[in-house]
Ligand SMILES: Nc1nc2c(ncn2[C@@H]2O[C@H](COP(=O)(O)OP(=O)(O)OP(=O)(O)O)[C@@H](O)[C@H]2O)c(=O)[nH]1
């Protein structure tokens with residue numbers, strides 16, 4: 460119970476930006492006035508501003524509208540519950556994660572700057588707290604700073620890091636990482652990858668290769684591939700996500716920087732358009748600021764519901 464309350468508090472704090480701007484406007488929209496054509500036009504524009512995406516917004520409002528007509532609702536205050544139900548019904552509780560393989564290999568991918576390395580550190584801490592032994596593999600060999608960043612996290616969290624040389628072959632790092640995780644009896648190996656190469660094509664080819672190499676080093680690996688998306692980039696990130704999905708099989712989304720986003724409606728479009736579960740949300744820069752996605756907490760945080 461205590462844990463649940465703390466989580467609700469985290470959602471509320473983490474989503475204060477979006478609550479103060481877009482979603483807050485939706486929440487204050489409900490009053491004594493009568494529902495009219497203008498109501499629907501305004502709601503549509505609020506939904507789109509909130510980053511829900513045009514198509515998803517229209518679909519959601521269509522459903523709200525038929526429900527309102529069916530129930531014979533007249534005043535905008537009566538709309539609130541129907542909209543909240545519609546928002547909530549669009550979100551899925553992520554599946555429980557189970558780690559039947561030892562080591563379980565998790566590949567972290569995403570465009571540059573989306574929050575991969577920070578998320579990897581947060582996941583490392585989370586799994587460690589749950590009692591698993593964790594190792595990092597630094598397969599972003601393009602930037603010297605990337606290596607340094609992950610090494611600092613490794614030291615801080617007391618998690619071993621397998622790394623190659625700057626400019627080295629990322630595939631080799633993945634292979635070595637898996638071998639090291641096997642020989643050191645590690646439970647979970649988290650692999651960090653680069654977010655930018657000379658071209659998008661090169662990046663996708665490299666990710667395919669990394670994926671293949673992991674499977675060669677350990678049949679069945681990677682056991683999960685998670686795409687880190689930056690919540691502040693909005694609808695644009697959805698197109699980027701499609702490119703990753705075409706290149707390699709994805710198992711879930713981690714939405715980083717939700718705390719910095721004034722929108723947050725992307726969550727609705729992600730589940731709809733990508734058909735992938737949102738597993739975790741990043742609500743800050745500290746290792747403990749990654750929380751399991753929870754539709755109820757998310758909606759509470761967006762609308763400041765009791
Ligand atoms: N506020 C906030 N900042 C975050 C969050 N996640 C990551 N960041 C910040 O976003 C910036 C980029 O994060 P990185 O983890 O380096 O991103 P990356 O995807 O590894 O970047 P590249 O390796 O350059 O592709 C850093 O300043 C992080 O502190 C989050 O959930 N909330």
Ligand SMILES: [Mg+2]
Pocket residue numbers: 575576577599605651652
């Ligand atoms: Mg990085």
